[in-house]
Amino acid sequence: MYDRMQELSAKNIKKIHDATLALLKNKGVSFKDEEALDIFKANGHKVEGTIVFFKESHIQKALKTAPGRFTVHARNPEKSMMVGEDDFVFLPGYGAPFIMDVNGKQRRATMEDYDNFCKLIQTSAYIDMNGWMMVEPVDMPHETVHLDLNLSNMLLCDKPFMGSPISRQGALDGIEMAGILWGGKEKIMDKTVSVSLIKTQSPLTFSGEMAGAFIELARHNQACAVASLVMANGFANFSLAGILTLQNAEILAGITLAQLVRPGVPVIYGATSSVMDMKTGTLSIGAPELSRNIHLVAQMARFYNLPSRSGGGLTDALCVDAQAGVESTLALSTAARSGINFILHSCGILGSYMAMSFEKFLIDEEVCGMVRNMIRPMVLNDDSIDLGRIKAMCGNDAYLTHPKAFQLRRTEFFAPSLMNRKNPDAWGSQGRQRIDQIAEDKVAQRLASYEKPDIDPKIEKQLTEYVENRKHT
Numbered sequence: 001m002y003d004r005m006q007e008l009s010a011k012n013i014k015k016i017h018d019a020t021l022a023l024l025k026n027k028g029v030s031f032k033d034e035e036a037l038d039i040f041k042a043n044g045h046k047v048e049g050t051i052v053f054f055k056e057s058h059i060q061k062a063l064k065t066a067p068g069r070f071t072v073h074a075r076n077p078e079k080s081m082m083v084g085e086d087d088f089v090f091l092p093g094y095g096a097p098f099i100m101d102v103n104g105k106q107r108r109a110t111m112e113d114y115d116n117f118c119k120l121i122q123t124s125a126y127i128d129m130n131g132w133m134m135v136e137p138v139d140m141p142h143e144t145v146h147l148d149l150n151l152s153n154m155l156l157c158d159k160p161f162m163g164s165p166i167s168r169q170g171a172l173d174g175i176e177m178a179g180i181l182w183g184g185k186e187k188i189m190d191k192t193v194s195v196s197l198i199k200t201q202s203p204l205t206f207s208g209e210m211a212g213a214f215i216e217l218a219r220h221n222q223a224c225a226v227a228s229l230v231m232a233n234g235f236a237n238f239s240l241a242g243i244l245t246l247q248n249a250e251i252l253a254g255i256t257l258a259q260l261v262r263p264g265v266p267v268i269y270g271a272t273s274s275v276m277d278m279k280t281g282t283l284s285i286g287a288p289e290l291s292r293n294i295h296l297v298a299q300m301a302r303f304y305n306l307p308s309r310s311g312g313g314l315t316d317a318l319c320v321d322a323q324a325g326v327e328s329t330l331a332l333s334t335a336a337r338s339g340i341n342f343i344l345h346s347c348g349i350l351g352s353y354m355a356m357s358f359e360k361f362l363i364d365e366e367v368c369g370m371v372r373n374m375i376r377p378m379v380l381n382d383d384s385i386d387l388g389r390i391k392a393m394c395g396n397d398a399y400l401t402h403p404k405a406f407q408l409r410r411t412e413f414f415a416p417s418l419m420n421r422k423n424p425d426a427w428g429s430q431g432r433q434r435i436d437q438i439a440e441d442k443v444a445q446r447l448a449s450y451e452k453p454d455i456d457p458k459i460e461k462q463l464t465e466y467v468e469n470r471k472h473t
Helices: 010-026 034-042 056-065 111-122 145-156 168-181 208-219 240-261 288-303 322-338 358-375 387-393 397-401 403-411 424-429 435-449 457-471
Strands: 029-031 069-072 081-084 098-100 106-108 194-199 223-228 267-271 274-276 308-311 342-344
Touching (some): 010 056, 010 240, 010 288, 034 208, 034 240, 111 145, 111 358, 111 435, 145 457, 168 457, 194 208, 208 223, 208 240, 223 240, 240 267, 267 288, 267 342, 274 288, 288 308, 288 322, 308 322, 322 342, 322 358, 358 435
Parallel strands (some): 194 223, 223 267, 267 308, 308 342
Antiparallel strands (some): 069 081, 098 106
């Protein structure tokens, strides 16, 4: 297959892999959690302080048990999704403290905002899974907000959801609540019902909170995406090849811990490394280097036969403008075309992860639909070519009203709901609305049409009581 983006040769990949093994053997990775260190010691790893060292055999053993594809189950079985190999999912933005409107005006996010994103995800034709902490609500206590986020994920949307990896206790709360949702915690011990994001602290460190959450999630068979973000030009003054090696070491170390806790638990290989802008001193996620890294991450994950994760509609833009469209579409289309399986941040992000936008959510969502259509394999057979109809229709003015034409318009071709295809006169007569203005109107319409998915009232009561009881303990 021809593609101008760099495809790593077997020799290139081996070079990265060998350099990674040398880094893991001689430098090691810091895990700031006592149980993690005990697990490594019990499995023959050399440990000095918090530093764990890895032999090639440790990595190979972990890779043998990590699945290349898995199902994440939804409470509505029809919405369960496969992740890995040729299967991929789009997810919303993650971790933004602010909401930004179409003009770039910023405010702190609230719990109502979080609930509204859950509603948009539920009603989306293109977003496959609910996320986690799409925004950080300022009006909820920091110590217990994860309980409210879990509750909204479970009640307002019946698609698969992401879990709460903020700490060991946060992970356990998510597991207990998922157990209630599925009729008993024992019901999910062999059924993956969530995917959590475990972030490394580059360079070569897992915090105590992340390592503890990772252990509990793996112990209960819940999937985790090990996420490395190396900022080039900042602390990591390396080339792209050096960054690829560093993030590879962090990811493989995390995957090894998960497989030691529970062999066969689903894990995802992920990174969104990019560059620090030298003018501002801040991380740029709209940079082309991010998309280059996405393409390489997909290849490294395939080399290890692991599902892959990267960012999607990412931008540094501070409003829903042309910059936001260009940067977000570049990253999103690169992720989908490169074979990324778990495309986080597919919609809504503005300002280098700092804000979510309802209007950009809908615009990015439509881009997800366009990208999915763009990469859909063409059916090529005698029926799809339909040579007889080509001969009959050529020169025949009735081709527009032929029954087959109506069918193809519904099934073969993408029909946008936001993108403008009108002529100038029609556009002018309808108010010359820009896409961000159309999206602003559509947000209100979508939220007004939302219907809460059915759930057993007893289960809803149990979940609500669990949250209330935990808040008072």
